[in-house]
Amino acid sequence: MSTTPRRFQLSLRQRDARIALLFVAPAIIIILLVTLQPILSTLYLSLFESQLGRFSVNVFRGLGNYIDLLKSPVFWSTIRRTLHFTLLSVGLELVLGIAVAQLIASHPPGWKVLRTSLIIPWAVPTIVTGMMWRWIYNADYGSLNGLLSQLGLIKQYIPWLIQPTRAMNLVILADVWHTVPFVALILQAALATLPQEMEEAAAVDGANAWQRFWLIRLPLLRSAILVALVIRTVEAFRVFDIIYVLTAGGPAFGTVTISYLTYVETFNYGHIGNGSALSFLISIFSFALALIYIRLLYRREDSR
């Protein structure tokens, strides 16, 4: 009598495992076809020199493409610009995101409207964001020039996008407009779940608002901030869309980031080997950050 249910349970378990495989099979097949096979193929292609449209010209180069890249000044200046974009935009997004989240959490009049409004820049498609800011920055008819000259801050219209570093900073401003809401919204959601007791106790003990923010709120928000930081860093490092519409990499390559360089190498020049090597480097970087992200998530779950 006592053995029957046990054997029954075992067979149920085995049957369950088979069902599980059936359930995950479609997803695994799709992921194998559109993700795993291509990424391995990119690695393979990065070891050859070949030209787009002429797949017969295949010269094995081993790590030659990678070595060429690491030796090329263009690669390093592109990395420098990519870091400029990533560090400045993510930095601003975090600072502004935390500030806006904190503002919403302190419930000023109209805070619900503010929270809802933040969804709009987040929902506007990236390409539309770029197009809109390009029009705002327009040298002859742009509203930035219009506004600043009417306020008396500039005497004549400025061609904003002709100086490389300034162009990059203006791309960053457009990106910040588009992505601060994401950071602010997840952080205000995290703030809303924080226990109030500690802060109240600290207030009773005479800690001022500034001290409560730095010593209690910020440490409690640590894991939410880290998750936002990693996600935004991965995305910023591979920025492409907004640059494509806003500056198309110009002026004078001033806004060419690593993804944009990969695009140009591959689809304008047809250098498949170099393009593959570049894109594989991008995925190595993303993967390293993904590992950090996974560790953060699991630490968060363990501490729960």
Place this chain on the structure above:
Amino acid sequence: MSRKKTLNRAFLFLLTVPVFLFVFMPVAWLVISSISTKAELLSIPIHWIPQRPTLENYTNILTPGTATSEVARSFKVVMRNSFLVAISVTVVCLLVGSLAAYALVRIQFPFRRSLLLGILGTRMIPEISLVIPLYIIATRLKLYDTPWVLIATYLSFSLPFAIWIIASFFESVPVEMEEAAIMDGGSRLRILFNIVIPISAPGMVSTAIFIFLMCWDEFFYALIFTSTIAAKTMPVAIAEFVGRYSTDITAMMAGGVFAALPPVILSLIFQRYIVSGMTAGAVKG
């Protein structure tokens, strides 16, 4: 004390003003530009409020005969492509994603945890690292410039995301509800569709919206894999306005508003789900 409190609230309210301005000024200028005439748009000093507001820019895009540039004339077809691709991907992701997510969180089987982590890992692979092989395959299979290639390639980022976020919603369904059904001999498939999915309905809604928005927003694959109105999507059309047809400025602005309306309206209607989805998956940027 209470006077200090009122002052404090007034100060906080003042702080919201620059945030509102930063959020709304760019969008307001986009909308104003879209209802201005070209002459007014190109006037100096700038006309903040159009003296003769017009909806002509919109009707030009919607009635192809009158539009000036090619991209404006094909706008309706392009918009339909965007909807077709985004909706198809969303449906596939919900179906395939919930099957996989259910097995991954509820059924014990070998390599379960590594599979879940592997799926999360593939979500981090950038599009650009996959695009060259996908491009080669797509041209060989004669799928280049068809909606099919977009649907297939969009699954590379949306499906891992869907599995991950649906799994986090399924995990919060109490196991007891399923156990009773298992005792009654219900199949896993029936449990999934009759119990787990209905209970997770809000989660499914937020997953669907996120995937739709991701696909609507997607630009890179659409740029690489399409060349004509057979498959071109909204972001590609907008980018063409900026590049090749930049003189058609009013149509560009109206097109931008059109491209932004579906995601903005959807997000505002479902804003509750958006924020819960962001935190559940800690997702899209």
